[in-house]
Amino acid sequence: MNVKLKPLADQVLVITGASSGIGLATARLAAQRGAKLVLAARSESALKQLVGEIRGKGGLAIHVVADVGREDDVRRIAAEAEAAFGGIDTWVNNAGIGLYGRLEETPVDDMRKQMETNYWGQVYGSLEAVKLLRRHGGGAIINVGSEVSERGIPLQGSYCATKHAVKGFTEALRMELEWDKAPISVTLVKPGQIDTPFPVNAKNHLSSEPHHVPPVYAPAVVAEAILHAAVKPVRDVYAGGGAKGMATMAHLAPGGIDRPMEKMVIPGTPSGRPPLRPIEQNGLDHPSERLEERGNYEGHVMRTSLYTKAALNPLPAAAALVGTGLALFAARKFLPHRPAKIGGSAGAGTAKALHITLEARPGREDEVAALLDGILAEVEHEPATRPWFGLRRNGSTFEIFEAFPDEVGREAHLTGAGAALLMERSNALLSKPARIDRLDVMMRKGEVKTITPVSGATVPAERH
Structure with missing residues (x-):
């Protein structure tokens, strides 16, 4: 009725x-x-x-x-x-x-x-x-x-x-x-x-x-x-x-x-x-x-x-990070460590590296790019916890790389505006979720001295 x-x-x-x-x-x-x-x-x-x-x-x-x-x-x-x-x-x-x-x-x-x-x-x-x-x-x-x-x-x-x-x-x-x-x-x-x-x-x-x-x-x-x-x-x-x-x-x-x-x-x-x-x-x-x-x-x-x-107030969705990916992002420090597609030396330090890959819906790639650019811009405004990060786009495929110089900065980031914004801007697209062909979250624990993502992605060098 x-x-x-x-x-x-x-x-x-x-x-x-x-x-x-x-x-x-x-x-x-x-x-x-x-x-x-x-x-x-x-x-x-x-x-x-x-x-x-x-x-x-x-x-x-x-x-x-x-x-x-x-x-x-x-x-x-x-x-x-x-x-x-x-x-x-x-x-x-x-x-x-x-x-x-x-x-x-x-x-x-x-x-x-x-x-x-x-x-x-x-x-x-x-x-x-x-x-x-x-x-x-x-x-x-x-x-x-x-x-x-x-x-x-x-x-x-x-x-x-x-x-x-x-x-x-x-x-x-x-x-x-x-x-x-x-x-x-x-x-x-x-x-x-x-x-x-x-x-x-x-x-x-x-x-x-x-x-x-x-x-x-x-x-x-x-x-x-x-x-x-x-x-x-x-x-x-x-x-x-x-x-x-x-x-x-x-x-x-x-x-x-x-x-x-x-x-x-x-x-x-x-x-x-x-x-x-x-x-x-x-x-x-x-x-x-x-x-x-x-x-x-x-x-x-x-x-x-x-x-x-x-x-x-549903609007046409540009793309979606499905709930699985969002929950993995929120809980990534607690997940089993898998090899990440991030090059560099890894020692016994406490830094963490994250790599997320997602596939946008055809025709909505530019909207996804704008979404992710906005998230990374917010992260850039966290001077006390600012991670190394980068975003690569190859057609409808997007990859996010993120790594932290130490555990303290990473912990502060997880409770800051950048991490919350990623959850929110991604979840905002779930009201009418689009098909995701690929979503991969991979992590590695270790000291990351240089970051050289695969296939020529551009990521800032180490910050001190």
Whole structure:
């Protein structure tokens, strides 16, 4: 059934988890665009502050103090929304809580409590939304899943389980409503790593403060995806190109990504800093009274996602680095070292070399060249970490060479704008992927003193 949704300015939105992170960013953006809001969270003080902020700018919002893990609280959200506005148009199930720790060291009671919020909260919200939307002519249900709805990761196993459950429930609900020809769209939004207070508010059973593993995106990237789904029916959307890359690898090579994921996430999640607060002060057991949209991630944060923009507003794709290649690029330091097509002496040093080969779609070669030139120009602007690099084109075949003088520079580059830009500009072409005849990623560990690529490619000489 073709579901027609109202313009955002004509809508009433329910947003759970509205006092922090993604929910807060979505509430603020929806208010700016004229929507009427029903904002739900556990912290009354934070909600009152947010409603005051929105009303002070001419918006219309009410708040409902609720714990979405309690079915009666969710029913009260629906009742107050209907009493205040006569119905709703979109219900956003966003509330969620983090839980860090090895599964063997995480209390089952904590896992159960997390499931009550992250999964049952979305079940209760979705079912209440269906009732309201059936009565009032239809609308949208938007459930916030995660990139880990597609792929489990270590140290957040319980969280992954909740988001897998959300995905299964959302897909089943969508099909049942389609079968009924109900005028209700059901969307699953799958964010990647987002710079919100999620790690700070999570209950943490690790020995140090957790933080995100890059690439990391601003909350506005997810808010834009959610509000797009409120006005245009879409089955699902990845918020952040990194999420798409990881999901693609998980589907194409589930076993092959296990070891790289272990090496990237297990040492990469603990920050090495002492926990910011005692374990008793956590968002699983107590609501946060702080109205905070952004977290404390210290690396580069992508303010926008070209992939997500392209996926929501598809344009003819010039070419694509398929998700496999993107995930390999993101995780290249953890992959088995293979001989690279880069000449030069290799000793026992710590520098890394990378060679990527891709085949562009016929007729789109110049667009691919412009894309890759822009990426390398961004890398050139990283004076502290600038690698040796080069780009070669032979008809529709493109080759990228990259090498670093030492491990420190390489590590800094991986969390900088250049690496993130490669992910995003490449992923932006995935909304309508073109055929890739060849994609090869080869690496070598060793000291690279001179770089002389095959077939006469031009690469800068060693920099000091």
